[in-house]
Amino acid sequence: MVNYLNELNADWVKAMRRVSPLQLTDMLKRSGKQYIACLSSRDSFAPSRYPVSWAGEEQSENWFDIAREYTEKWHHQQQIREAVGKTGSLMTRQLFYPCIDTFMCGLPHVYLAVEAAINTTIRITITTEAGGDWYLTKKTNGWILIKESLKNTPEATVIIEPHIAWKLFTKAINPDIGIKNSIIKGDDALANNVFYLIAVMA
Numbered sequence: 001m002v003n004y005l006n007e008l009n010a011d012w013v014k015a016m017r018r019v020s021p022l023q024l025t026d027m028l029k030r031s032g033k034q035y036i037a038c039l040s041s042r043d044s045f046a047p048s049r050y051p052v053s054w055a056g057e058e059q060s061e062n063w064f065d066i067a068r069e070y071t072e073k074w075h076h077q078q079q080i081r082e083a084v085g086k087t088g089s090l091m092t093r094q095l096f097y098p099c100i101d102t103f104m105c106g107l108p109h110v111y112l113a114v115e116a117a118i119n120t121t122i123r124i125t126i127t128t129e130a131g132g133d134w135y136l137t138k139k140t141n142g143w144i145l146i147k148e149s150l151k152n153t154p155e156a157t158v159i160i161e162p163h164i165a166w167k168l169f170t171k172a173i174n175p176d177i178g179i180k181n182s183i184i185k186g187d188d189a190l191a192n193n194v195f196y197l198i199a200v201m202a
Helices: 002-016 021-040 062-084 093-104 162-169 175-180 188-196
Strands: 121-126 132-139 142-146 156-160 183-186
Touching: 062 093, 062 162, 093 132, 093 162, 121 188, 156 162, 156 188, 162 175, 175 188, 183 188
Parallel strands: 121 156
Antiparallel strands: 121 132, 132 142, 156 183
């Protein structure tokens, strides 16, 4: 599937080189309205056509599929902005937080095979007002992701800056770079799994 998607993307990149920037942006404006109308017509909690596979799901609800689509739009636009030196516009609470919040939904799948005592907790903090705190906690039926801590002191804490986080989770940088540019407190071995979350098909 990944090979198929990569080939499909390469075909479109090659084809769109013949299209002017003006025409390309006009096409995006026109198709964007149709795209939004299509997504808005879905029942948020009905089964989606495609599962969010990077979160380990074989069946997803529409809200998650739509959120996944948002992360694709967000990170590809941010890649374009990096190329032209205009990166700040998307790094806001309104625009960045929904993207990183969706990425975090993949953490329980990343930790699927990680053994730990019941109620073991890992806090993941994405810094600045655009980020937030997430808590990954081990329960009898596996790891769950919550927004409020169930205990005072987590066994591990991972603190990542936003510009590192989005690149890490979209495979633009490797886990080693992510670890070197982040802060880890507590159990390193337990915390390091966070850096292997890939929230894209890659």
